[in-house]
Amino acid sequence: MKNLRPLGFLTLLILAFAFIQCSDDDVKLTTPVKIRLTDAPAQYDKVNIDIQQIQFHSSNNENEENGWKEMNLINPGVYDLLQFNNGIDTLLVDQELPSGNVSQMRLILGENNTVVIDGVSYDLDTPSAQTSGLKFQIHDDFLAGIEYKLWIDFDAARSIVETGNGNYKLKPVIRTFNEATTGAISGIISPAEALPVIHAVMGTDTISTIAEENGNFLIKGLNAGTYKLAIEPVDGYLEKEVEDITVSIENITDTGTIDIETVAN
Structure with a gap:
């Protein structure tokens, strides 16, 4: 009868490595994801949007119905978009999601x-939003262990259409941006009473905001490049343009105080 020899150190090391490899194959990689809601201002008292679901479409979702996976919305319900502009936002989603390529997201609204x-x-008529949802393209990667931050940016002024007889329809104009791939422009309008609409223009791309009552403004989600600010104040003030504003990734370009002249009597 042979005596069994104890396993050598090298053999034990190989077996341990094989066990770790098998365990790693079973580990599902995840990405911490935060999605926030923001808005371009509009000349309304309130724009109330009933957000019920956010879903994403990923290459890892083959087992989900039609490839869509629902996120854990922190507070489903009504949001006044006009509370979230000029750098103010609110957190909609904060959760770990499967890593991989994300092609689309969609926002499903309720009836309120x-x-x-x-x-x-x-009331805002929103038939398509209530059924199939508002889809927007992402085409980005959820990288394992790296926090992904995404903003859903409503353009409230362009999203509401008057259909006549006191009726209004919601035809959402939405863009999304990721903080890691965009920059911003900030500044102060003087006098604040000019309350201008401010357009950041680069080529054919235009992103707009409205200065706050104190004159401050912030335009986020801008691609890197050189912009022109086209400033359109209320009646009684002259329009103004500010050229050659350079925007770089993950930075806020401060234009300082921009003086607006009054119309000569």
Whole structure:
């Protein structure tokens, strides 16, 4: 009868490595994902949007129905878009999601969508948003262990269409941006009473905002490049352009105070 020899150190090392490799194959890589809601200002009292679901379409979702996976929305319900502009936003999603390529996201709305104009509330007709959802292209990667931050940016002013007879329809104009691949422009309008619409223009791309009551403004989600600011104040003030504003990734370009002249009497 042979005596069994104890396993050598090298043999044990090989077996341990093989066990770790097998265990790694079973590990599902995940990415911490944060999705925030922001808005370009509009001349309404309120724009109330009923957000019920956010879903994403990933290369890893073959087992999900039609490839779509629902995210854990922190607070489903009504959001007044006009509360989230000039750098203010609100967190919609904060969770670990499977790593991999993400092609699309979609926003599914409920029925409680309204616009308030001069103190009067009007229902917003949103049939397509309530059924199939509002789709927007992402085409980005959820990298394992690296936090992914995404903003959903409504353009409230362009998203509401008056259809006549006091009726309004929501035809959402939405863009998305990732902080790691975009920059921003900030500044102060003087006098603040000019309350201008401010357009950041580069080529055929235009992103807009409205200065706050104190004159401050912030335009986020801008691709790197050289921009022109086209400033359109309220009646009584002259329009103004500011050229050659350089935007770089992950930086805010501060234009300082921009003086607006009054119309000569």
